[in-house]
Amino acid sequence: MEPLRRIPPRTGGLLIIAVAVLFIGLELNDVLGGWVAVGIDYLPLRNAAQALLAGQSVFTDPLFVYPPTAAVLLLPTALGSLTAGFVAWVLAGLAALLLAAGIVARQAPTSRRPAIFGIAVMGLLGGVIANRSLFLGNLSELLVPVAVGALLACRRGRWVLGCALLAASLLVKPLLAPLVLVPALHRQWGPLVRTMLPGGALLLLAVGLVPGGKAFPSVLRYCLTGTNLHGDNAVNNLSLRGWAEGRHAPYAVGVAAAVVTLVAVVLVVYREMRAGGRPSPIWLGAVLLFGTFLAGGISEVHFLLIGYAVVLLHVVVDRPPVRPFVPGLALLAAPAGYLTLLLGRTADGQSWLVLAELLVLGALLVRRPAPAFALAPA
DSSP: OHHHHTSOHHHHHHHHHHHHHHHHHHHHHHHHSSSOOOOTTHHHHHHHHHHHHTTSOTTSSTTOOSOHHHHHHTGGGGSSOHHHHHHHHHHHHHHHHHHHHHHHHHTSOGGGHHHHHHHHHIIIIISHHHHTTGGGTOTHHHHHHHHHHHHHHHHTTOHHHHHHHHHHHHTTOGGGGGGGHHHHHTTOHHHHHHHHHHHHHHHHHHHHHSTTGGGHHHHHHHHHTTTTOOGGGGGGOOSHHHHHHHTTOOHHHHHHHHHHHHHHHHHHHHHHHHHTSOOOHHHHHHHHHHHHHHHSSOOOTTHHHHHHHHHHHHHHHHOOOSGGGHHHHHHHHSOHHHHHHHHOTTOOOHHHHHHHHHHHHHHHHHSOOOSSOOSSOO
16 A cells, blocks of 8 residues: 555546546447437427427427526527437537536645546546436536536625526526525525526516417426336436335335435534534535435436535535545446446446435535635635
8 A cells, every 4th residue: 555655646646537538438439439329318408499499389398398498598409410419419518527527626736636637527427427327418417517616606705606607507407496595595695686586587588488488387397296207217216205116115215215314404404504604505505405316306317417516526625524425426436337247237226326315415414514614715
């Protein structure tokens, strides 16, 4: 072990990046190498854009479960061939994930940045959650740098910028809605009102003007009840209720586990707000995200790309003890081949990923963050 300790941090970081690149290459080859199979989550986005151009309801494709404002922003996806559009979409997602990794790494001391960047890109582009997300073409990947940027802005006291990023994300996909509680719990009502009211006005305008927009409330209810992730498809729902359904356990087991998780999150957040008054927005955001993933009605594997980046940002910026976070992050960032090796080729991976969520949330709740945070740049 002594020779390993003598490796300079920058050299060790470059070695981590080199290893990550090997696995990232394998994942990208599966998605873009040879014959390209268009992702099932990309098709509804393109269909909605094409429907809007044709003056038809953007919800003609029942799998389009986004706000009507998203259809307007997605109009470029209607251009060109289906395959070319999907390749461009995947490359945009890769750029977003690299941007998020770069933002996280930049917050570390200079000598540690290569190592942090390598760990970030391994989880976001080379690990099991990347393996199960990149080929889908989902919109969640574009929200990873938005979540990181919003929480980092709040951590630095730039609440208007952080709230504006959150408001913009809600017009595309309401996945980051739990993070709105971060400025609310810090009583940043001014920035919230100045950003959420214009965002809400744009959404109402789109509901009224975009073809089919009035169906959005029912689409939102459909999302909150777990969309189509029920029955045989429940194994793709990584919430506790989804896990119970996927394992054919009694419904009460999933509900009870979700309630226990929700109570634990509420109690710890309440304790921190009473004790210090302003816990780190990054820690608070990470707790709210993973608490929602587990206790809510739906959690999908591409959600965990956001969770991984936010928790890594918390580790880098807030500097809690690292060891408790290693097991959960390792399960999320482990190469997909290890899951197959340990669980077999027929394993659906649901228990693996739900366990990772529980381990990460447990580390966040048990390891108390600093009671206050500096408003200066981290």
